[in-house]
Amino acid sequence: MVPQDHTLARSGLLVLLPTYNERSTLPATVSGILHAIPTAHVLIIDDGSPDGTGQIADELASDPRVEAHHRSGKQGLGTAYAWGFQEAVDRGYRFAVAMDSDGSHQVSELPALIAAAEAGAGLVIGTRWIPGGTIVNWPWYRRWISRTGTAVARIALRSQLRDLTSGFRVLDTRWISRLDLAALDSEGYAFQVETAWTLERLGCPIAEVPISFIERVEGHSKMSVGIVWEALRGVLRWGWRLRFSAAPLAITDTQRGGGA
Template sequence: MTQHTAPLQRVAVLIPTYNEAENIEWIVGRVRAATPQVDVVVLDDNSPDGTGEIADRLAAADPQVHVLHRKGKEGLGRAYLAGFAWALENGYDAAVEMDADGSHQPEQLPRLLAAADAGADLVLGSRWIPGGSVVNWPVDRQLISRLGNLYIKIALGMPLNDATGGYRVYRAEALRSMDLTTVDSVGYCFQVDMAWRAVRGGLRVVEVPIEFIERERGNSKMNGDIVRESLVRVSRWAVEHRLGQVRRALPGGSA
């Protein structure tokens, strides 16, 4: 577990985008209004709809808005890793993950930051703990998310109720303690991967209830390939973890 001696001073809110022209100005404005002390970093994967150009205009008008232009669509994980590297290189105390579509409400960010200020290494905005909720999700979508998180919890022995959620705060020390160079999860399994690394690393992970709102504008990036990637990777990690436990339990096994 990392040791914290000072409250967060500099926070970077990372917002990955691909074809979010309808949402980017709206969401950046909400972040700046709800948490004027933070900086916003748009991670644009060369959106053909002009999202990057809109972000550049916002950055030109506001010194607390920055844009990282990436060469193309490489997946959520690669975008966030680029954002983490930028935040660490530029001396930020924490990095926030937030979707561009409004499903993660900027107005709830202060409660996540408060939990990080109180000593959490990683703060998860959780839909599936008391006080958490989802809006405009059909029952089958809720069931898939709940069952998926239950499988992750059981398979990995991870004491988290919403390991797949993408609204979260990482302290810089926590990111530095993880071996980010070995992260190769591309889709939304990236969120499980990072939470699993934090738990295995003995970091303090805290879940804070949020209200998740399904996007109203633009197209969702969720698809069957993302779900399949998550199931395959989680199952593989579970097997590797169990085998590692067995090896350590054998005579002469490594600690």
């Protein structure tokens, strides 16, 4: 469990790193974050990794800027981020960063995303499908799945965002607090689509910053047919709500009533 009086509380920036079997990549990711943003704090959320990632996380937590939280079993990326976002809000952080722990997201690009958030964006998305964005070492079918999925989501959700599935993000906790995190019903990567689309519909100022996504060279990708199907099913369901439901958004009661 996370101690409530941990020294990481009440800082400006909390980087959330959900992990499952990432012992070979996690140390370099954490080291890179702290080198790029020395004032950042890192919260590792491990889903009971059988490969010993949790032990590595505990060792990294010897640095007072790093904290490890252990969950019992694989509960999904979405629930890890929902829990982490709530921690960021409750502890008074100004920004929460979502990023992969496998080295696919380049830590060197994090300052640019943070700068966009500091300039006023409530959500900053590290975007692959805009000028300046690139993907390295993806086979053609992964590119096709990503581009097709993004196109379908944009049409179904009437979204202007160009990379709804990107997992490299900075969020202002004042906008996170407007979300009803318990109502977000995605367990996997569809959580990225659901949160971005919900914030877009709420009028959140969103910036898309080009990034270079590099396919992991160690460990194994978590992408699967089941994950793709969950995202597609979610997009179609949300698109239906958008058109035919009176309350399609996962927003707080205060926000639903028109409050700030």
